[in-house]
Amino acid sequence: MVEQNNPSDAYETQSNPERWVMPVGAFIIDSAAGIRVTNINPTLRSVLTKEGQQIGQVFEATIEANSGEEQALLEFRISNPGKCDVLTSGWQSWSTSVAAAPAILPAEKLIGRKLYKKSLGGKTVPYFEPGPGGEKIPPDEGRSYGWVGFRDLKGGDNTVLGVIPSFDSLEDIRYRQEGDQIIVSVRKNLEGVNSQRPVTFKVFLGHVDRYADLMMVFSGELSRLRGNVPLMKDRVIGFSWAAYGPAVTQKDIQQEIKAGGGIYDTYVIDDGWETVSGSLTVDQDKFPDLGGLAQQMKQAGIKPGIWVAPFKRKGGTGNLPREWFMQDEHGKPMKTPLPQPLKLLENSFQFDVSVPEFRAYSIDKLLDLAKMGFEVFKADFLAAPFTGELRNKDKTSVQYYRQYFEEFRQRVRDELGKEIEIIGCGASVMESVGLFEGMRISPDSALQNLGNFINQMPLSRLWASRTNTDMYKGATSVSAHRVLPCQGAYGLILDGIHIVDNEIPLDSNKKRRLNQSMQAFNRLGIGNIFVGDSLARAGEQGKQVWRDFISIIKRGNEELVVDGDRLPEIPERFAPPKAA
Numbered sequence: 001m002v003e004q005n006n007p008s009d010a011y012e013t014q015s016n017p018e019r020w021v022m023p024v025g026a027f028i029i030d031s032a033a034g035i036r037v038t039n040i041n042p043t044l045r046s047v048l049t050k051e052g053q054q055i056g057q058v059f060e061a062t063i064e065a066n067s068g069e070e071q072a073l074l075e076f077r078i079s080n081p082g083k084c085d086v087l088t089s090g091w092q093s094w095s096t097s098v099a100a101a102p103a104i105l106p107a108e109k110l111i112g113r114k115l116y117k118k119s120l121g122g123k124t125v126p127y128f129e130p131g132p133g134g135e136k137i138p139p140d141e142g143r144s145y146g147w148v149g150f151r152d153l154k155g156g157d158n159t160v161l162g163v164i165p166s167f168d169s170l171e172d173i174r175y176r177q178e179g180d181q182i183i184v185s186v187r188k189n190l191e192g193v194n195s196q197r198p199v200t201f202k203v204f205l206g207h208v209d210r211y212a213d214l215m216m217v218f219s220g221e222l223s224r225l226r227g228n229v230p231l232m233k234d235r236v237i238g239f240s241w242a243a244y245g246p247a248v249t250q251k252d253i254q255q256e257i258k259a260g261g262g263i264y265d266t267y268v269i270d271d272g273w274e275t276v277s278g279s280l281t282v283d284q285d286k287f288p289d290l291g292g293l294a295q296q297m298k299q300a301g302i303k304p305g306i307w308v309a310p311f312k313r314k315g316g317t318g319n320l321p322r323e324w325f326m327q328d329e330h331g332k333p334m335k336t337p338l339p340q341p342l343k344l345l346e347n348s349f350q351f352d353v354s355v356p357e358f359r360a361y362s363i364d365k366l367l368d369l370a371k372m373g374f375e376v377f378k379a380d381f382l383a384a385p386f387t388g389e390l391r392n393k394d395k396t397s398v399q400y401y402r403q404y405f406e407e408f409r410q411r412v413r414d415e416l417g418k419e420i421e422i423i424g425c426g427a428s429v430m431e432s433v434g435l436f437e438g439m440r441i442s443p444d445s446a447l448q449n450l451g452n453f454i455n456q457m458p459l460s461r462l463w464a465s466r467t468n469t470d471m472y473k474g475a476t477s478v479s480a481h482r483v484l485p486c487q488g489a490y491g492l493i494l495d496g497i498h499i500v501d502n503e504i505p506l507d508s509n510k511k512r513r514l515n516q517s518m519q520a521f522n523r524l525g526i527g528n529i530f531v532g533d534s535l536a537r538a539g540e541q542g543k544q545v546w547r548d549f550i551s552i553i554k555r556g557n558e559e560l561v562v563d564g565d566r567l568p569e570i571p572e573r574f575a576p577p578k579a580a
Contacts, residue, residue, distance in 0.1 A: 024075040024183065026063055031070060038063050047204070047217055055217050056206030058164065065199045069190050072199050078150065078159060078182040086142065086175070087149035087211075089481060144173040146430045147204075147218060147485055148184065149211060157207050160214040161186075162485065164202040164221050165430040169396050170386060191389065192396035215484030223488030225433045232421065232438040232491025234527040236263060236550055237305065239378070241270035242496050242504055243534035245448025248272040250287045254296065255536035261300045263535060263546055268305035268378045268423075269293075278313035278348065280365035294373035305376030305423075306369055310362050310404070311384035312336045314348045324358040326350050326388035334388050336381070350384040353400045354392035363408050370412050375420055379405075379436075382427035398431050405435050423493060429486060438491040438528060441482040442475035445496035446532055449503050465505035472498070472506060476514050483521055494518055496532030499549055500542035504532065515549070522553050529553065 028036040042061040046054050065072055137143060147162035161184050163171050169188040176183050186203055204221055206214040238260050240248045253269055260267060273290065275283045282290050294304035317325055317333050325333035326349075336348040351358050366377065385401045395403070405422065412420050423438040432439070446468040450460065475495050486492060497518060498504050498511060518529075529550075535543055 023059070024077050026061065027073050027075070028063070028065060028069050029071040029073070030068065032068075036069075047206070047221070049213070049217070053208075055208050055213060056160070056204055058221065059203045059205055060201065062198045062200045064196060065190050066196050067194050071187055071189055072201075073185050073187040074201050074203070076161065076184045076186075076203075076205070078184065079180070083153045084150040084159075085153060087151060087481070088142065088144035089146045089148070089485070138176075141174055141176045144175070145171075146173075148173050148175060149214070150182065151211055155209075157209050158211040158214060160204070160206045160211070160218060162204040162206075162218040162221070163430060164204055165225065165433060166200040166202055167398050167402060167431065168197075168199060169398060170428075171430065192393050192399070194393045212484060216488075218485050219488035222430075222433055222486065226489060227434045229434055229437055232423075232493070232528050234554060235265055235438070235491070235493075236529060236531060237266040237268060237376075237423075237493065238264040238531045238535065239268040239270050239305075239307070239496075240272070241307075241444070241448055242446045242498070242532040243449055243501065243537075244270075244272065246272035246277070247449075247451075248286070250289065250293055252536075253293055256534065257293075257296055257300050257302060259535040259538070259543065260302065263543060263550070264302050264531065266303040266305050266376050267297055268307055268376065268530075270307040270378070271309070271380075273306065276313065276315050276318065278309045279318065280308060280310075280362065280369075291372035298373065303376055303421075304374045305378060306374045307378045307380060308366065308369070309381045310351075310366065310379060311353060312348045312350045312381050316347060317349055320361075321357070323391070324351055324355050324361075326352045326390070328388075336384060336387070350388065352388075352391050353385045353397070353404050354390040354395070359404055359407060363404075363411055366408055367411050367415065370416055370418075370420060375418075376423065377420060378423045378425055378440075379427075380425040382424055382432070386428060386431075401428075401431060402435060424490075429482070429490075433489045436490065438493050439486065439489075440493045440495050440530070441486065441490075442479040442495040443471070445472045445475040446498060446504050446506070447471070449534075461505050465507055468505060469507040469510050472511065472514055476517055479518075479521060479526075483526060487526070491528050492526045493528040493530055494521065494526060495530050497529050497549075498532045500538045500545050501533035503534065503537060519549075519553055527554065 023042065026038050026040050028038055030036065040061040040063050042059055045058040045060070047056045047058060049055055061074065063072055142148075147160060149161075150159040152158055161173065163173065163186055165171065169190060169192070171186065171188050174185045174187065186201060188199055188201070190199065204218050206217060208214060238256060240253065240256070243256075244252050248270065253267070256264075256267060271277055273283060273287050275281045287293065297304040313320075322333055328334040333349045336350045351362070353359065369377070382401075385397050390397055390400065392400075409420065409422075412418065421437045422435065423440060424432050424436040425440045427436070427439065429439065429441075447464060450464055479492075479494055483492065497515060498506055499515065531546070533542075533546070535546065538546065
């Protein structure tokens with residue numbers, strides 16, 4: 001059933017045929033009632049550079065959604081885009097390529113080239129933002145998250161459409177080709193809130209010759225949402241995962257504290273300190289004095305940090321009430337669809353963040369860690385609240401997710417009179433703006449240490465080296481996609497850089513070149529790194545290599561040479577803008 005309203009009426013004053021992009025319509029989707037066309041009264045705000053050049057517009061519109069409706073969307077039309085690469089956002093790409101796509105849409109008729117083909121068809125990736133994944137995608141449709149860019153291959157103007165989050169629901173972007181036009185849909189999932197409510201769309205539309213200018217301005221729009229959360233800057237953060245994995249002990253951390261004084265300014269005890277991962281309960285056998293360990297870090301001039309996974313628990317539900325967990329379609333506690341290949345068999349269940357008793361219990365546990373002296377919390381698997389249906393529907397999953405961290409911070413202020421820092425990991429980036437001081441912007445860069453026995457087996461080390469090198473390359477690539485649009489909203493953190501730790505096997509030449517690329521990122525605004533190496537194993541010579549590396553990173557925009565090699569030049573289209 002389709003309501004016969006004319007969506008173009010709402011845009012009559014905006015439909016200048018010379019515009020590069022025009023709205024097509026606003027729609028509400030309800031699987032029972034069909035599609036409802038709705039009229040809105042949008043507002044447009046010009047976005048200018050410091051020199052007064054108009055670089056784009058912010059399009060804002062509010063529509064009324066009814067209880068039970070499933071999705072709201074705005075569609076935009078880009079006319080005559082020419083040949084262009086399509087730059088999508090997500091952890092990697094939201095959707096995978098399928099062999100059938102070229103048969104349906106021959107390659108020469110696609111708008112873009114390789115980047116476009118990779119983002120068409122297939123299924124969405126499980127667990128990655130902003131939803132549970134697994135949805136089938138038409139072969140001629142692409143997905144993105146947060147923003148999508150169309151880069152002209154002939155050197156003409158570049159086009160960006162970026163969603164500025166309003167924190168009222170989950171959002172994603174879909175795009176398809178119709179003749180010589182691209183139709184881009186910004187969609188909001190209307191889960192939660194069982195009554196009529198307004199739903200706000202806020203979209204940045206930009207179109208200039210330098211892609212970096214568009215990304216920097218979009219980043220500035222996101223930075224408006226930060227509030228009073230200060231960004232992390234120029235931090236060197238050691239963390240135990242790649243060096244020790246879940247076998248980490250208090251003795252290991254004590255060695256790292258002793259070795260890392262004057263190099264680390266923060267050290268994060270990663271997964272492995274709990275009796276069960278996600279339980280937030282200390283394993284006293286491995287960590288007999290966790291609070292004392294935090295004080296040892298402070299005495300060494302290192303901020304104490306700790307890894308937590310507040311929304312998932314490994315090994316079943318334990319003795320906790322079943323009502324605290326999300327339910328699957330059979331009414332049983334729902335397993336967490338973890339993305340890492342080596343954790344596919346992990347029996348993890350995800351908590352329901354809408355349950356007040358769970359929030360109170362979980363935040364009490366985090367508060368205990370803050371009382372021990374931990375000041376930095378690396379919070380992981382944060383997309384979990386968006387992968388299932390919440391029990392309570394008076395708020396959306398986004399609103400409950402943000403409420404959790406706001407309640408945690410306030411409890412620390414009220415009871416301890418201090419501030420903490422939170423680093424988001426595996427988090428939905430747009431829904432988290434303003435919540436965290438830092439955001440890890442890449443997936444794990446290496447497998448955790450495999451242990452002496454396995455490392456002595458040549459075939460095992462060869463496999464680990466190839467796997468780690470692929471992961472490291474992927475981490476660098478994903479970081480590059482996130483640097484420009486997110487640098488105004490977060491202190492961005494590069495995951496697990498490895499230089500001298502031979503217990504983490506990597507192809508030495510590729511590792512060296514990738515590290516140089518990571519240094520080049522600093523010229524685009526990144527000054528924070530997770531050190532993946534064990535400095536205790538590195539020895540004095542290895543620690544000096546790290547000091548030199550950090551010195552180079554912190555020099556920022558100087559012309560850099562490493563081991564006689566000049567760092568790769570940043571392409572002009574990605575260079576920081578001169579007047580933005």
